[in-house]
Amino acid sequence: MPTNIQEKSIIVTGAGRGIGAEIARGLAADGARVTIADLSGDNAGAVAASIRDGGGKAIAVAVDVRDRASVRAMIEETVRAHGRLDVIFNNAGVAQTKPFLEITEEDWRFVTDVNALGVLIGMQESIRQMLSQGGGGKIVNTASIAGKQGYEPLAHYSASKFAVVALTQAAARAFGKERITANAICPGVVATDMWKVIDGGFKEHGLTSRDNEAFDNFAGIAVLGRASAPADLVGVARFLASSDSDFMTGQSLMVDGGMVFV
Numbered sequence: 001m002p003t004n005i006q007e008k009s010i011i012v013t014g015a016g017r018g019i020g021a022e023i024a025r026g027l028a029a030d031g032a033r034v035t036i037a038d039l040s041g042d043n044a045g046a047v048a049a050s051i052r053d054g055g056g057k058a059i060a061v062a063v064d065v066r067d068r069a070s071v072r073a074m075i076e077e078t079v080r081a082h083g084r085l086d087v088i089f090n091n092a093g094v095a096q097t098k099p100f101l102e103i104t105e106e107d108w109r110f111v112t113d114v115n116a117l118g119v120l121i122g123m124q125e126s127i128r129q130m131l132s133q134g135g136g137g138k139i140v141n142t143a144s145i146a147g148k149q150g151y152e153p154l155a156h157y158s159a160s161k162f163a164v165v166a167l168t169q170a171a172a173r174a175f176g177k178e179r180i181t182a183n184a185i186c187p188g189v190v191a192t193d194m195w196k197v198i199d200g201g202f203k204e205h206g207l208t209s210r211d212n213e214a215f216d217n218f219a220g221i222a223v224l225g226r227a228s229a230p231a232d233l234v235g236v237a238r239f240l241a242s243s244d245s246d247f248m249t250g251q252s253l254m255v256d257g258g259m260v261f262v
């Protein structure tokens with residue numbers, strides 16, 4: 001088990017399902033006190049309840065990461081329940097598949113409001129809390145292989161994930177002296193509900209002809225020979241939440257089975 005996760009107060013946004021839920025379960029299994037935060041309060045509640053049923057420590061909070069007041073309330077509830085905030089995973093995200101020339105201003109705002117603005121707000125408000133309580137802290141953002149490569153029918157999604165990498169680097173430079181680190185995880189093709197949306201978009205726009213074709217094609221690029229499961233992200237998440245990663249900041253770690261080499 002990585003050192004120093006026990007009793008840490010850790011928020012995971014977008015933890016009502018998918019990658020976030022699995023990361024939160026892994027951290028709770030290591031003894032962290034986790035805040036399961038999601039736009040779906042029902043899903044967040046169900047994940048938190050299942051962690052508590054297994055003997056872990058978890059609270060659920062409904063949050064909209066695009067809304068600063070809602071993010072502040074999430075942090076306040078966490079501090080009320082767990083005394084402080086040590087780590088935040090800004091993981092909530094949305095995806096949309098659209099051919100490049102068909103992306104509208106509305107599409108751009110839909111994707112970037114959650115994936116880029118939501119991460120900026122989550123970082124700002126959690127860093128304010130960490131500065132006021134003292135003792136440093138850790139920011140871990142979920143970027144993507146699409147934060148390192150622009151993918152044509154995911155141009156606005158890719159742009160939003162490049163923004164996550166940039167925000168991670170900028171915050172690392174800004175807050176290193178206060179011992180607040182910022183790093184990102186870049187997943188590849190993970191079998192979650194999000195990929196159902198992406199895959200469906202490929203088919204809807206005539207870019208593929210059968211269900212799961214885009215998923216299979218993308219996953220086929222991974223040199224380790226398979227798509228990811230949410231569990232494949234948990235080891236790196238634990239490392240980034242623990243003191244084992246204390247001397248690392250500004251990095252975006254590819255955890256994609258070998259799809260993009262940077």
Ligand SMILES: NC(=O)c1ccc[n+]([C@@H]2O[C@H](COP(=O)([O-])OP(=O)(O)OC[C@H]3O[C@@H](n4cnc5c(N)ncnc54)[C@H](O)[C@@H]3O)[C@@H](O)[C@H]2O)c1
Pocket residue numbers: 013014015016017018019020037038039040043063064065066091092093094095114118142143144145186187188189190191192193194195
């Ligand atoms: N699935 C993949 O292949 C993949 C690959 C690379 C990166 N990612 C990134 O990983 C993260 C998690 O993705 P996932 O695959 O688990 O997706 P998912 O759709 O299964 O889960 C995303 C969660 O985010 C929540 N969410 C959406 N908008 C929100 C908002 N405004 N406020 C709060 N919560 C909100 C949703 O309710 C959902 O529970 C995302 O940032 C995604 O972009 C996923």
